[in-house]
Amino acid sequence: MKNLKFLLLGVFFGIVLTKSEAISWYRIYEMFKFQSFHMYGIIGSAVAVSMVLMYFFKNGTIKDYLGNQITIKEKKKGFIKTLVGGTIFGLGWALAGACPAPIFVLIGHGIFPIMIVLIGAMLGTFIYGLLSNKLPN
Template identity: 45%
Template structure:
């Protein structure tokens, strides 16, 4: 059983398996703890420069884009990165998904200035 197979993603979006939620949740937890350690201990880079984590301004486009991305992920069973691996391993339908991802990226770039900030 491959842990990166499309069915793992479908199981996640159907709330049938904790596997992917565990992976994603673990990554978020490690990131939160790491950032807190960096901030509280005023850690520096290997060259001695202070690590500065800039504050982010909330943008409604983030959650809207996240929903669109998540829906695409749920429908296709793959996020954009593995699409190329799928195509290389002989999954011909991945070519359609790659074209769709490129079309979405192009559409976003064309509409970016008109979208809410």
Template identity: 50%
Template sequence: MTYSPTTSADRTRSFPSVLSLLSYLLAGTFFGVVLVKSEAASWYRIQEMFRFQSFHMYGLIGSAVLTGMLTTGLLRRFQARALTGQTIHVQSKDPGLPRYVLGGLTFGLGWGLAGVCPGPIFTLLGSGVWAMLIVLLFALIGTWLYGVLRDHLPH
């Protein structure tokens, strides 16, 4: 390992500023409030979805997919730039049915067993649903397990 002295200007470019970190915290907090208010973090709504008893969650998921498609298309079309000035490059995904099926089944199984998507785990913890600590623990174990098995999985 070699040492190369850096200037103050180099360090400020390589580390995110407190202001940008605050913007991420505010955006995450806003997202958490939206999840709770839209009932996307509600165990009952999720169970209704899996039992095909309500359109509520399908509408939320569908609107998220449409928003993602529109945003990705706009980013590609207008060659948008990040706050740092770098061009945002959205990479195309390689086709591969086995990895999507395996990933979807694993994600869906965990979602069905826990009754919650991994997205609102912290939101639910912030709302006082302490049982989500168990879900968080197993989400971390699953992430670690993926890291261990990554080279043996279809990518």
């Protein structure tokens, strides 16, 4: 029962992704071919909301669900690792036609072939976990 609010938030997020057509393979295809601004608008809106939330997190205005202040550690800047990570993520997104959040929404819609993508994403995460201490991060 205490996790009900997280379940409801996840369902709401899934509805938003569905209504905005962010789970549509065709919308993603149009984005990667630069034929439509639709997905860039969604991504830009997410970046803008994230910037505002980060401001409030850093000022201590917004607290976590237990009432504790959220602390965000400064990260080392790194162009190459960001470029490589973004390229791998983008290639996976383009090949699969879905980034991580829409995978779960598509499963919720009953599109079960996307389970192959979910297994691949989990396998990639597992492999990264095995190699992370050997990587320069």
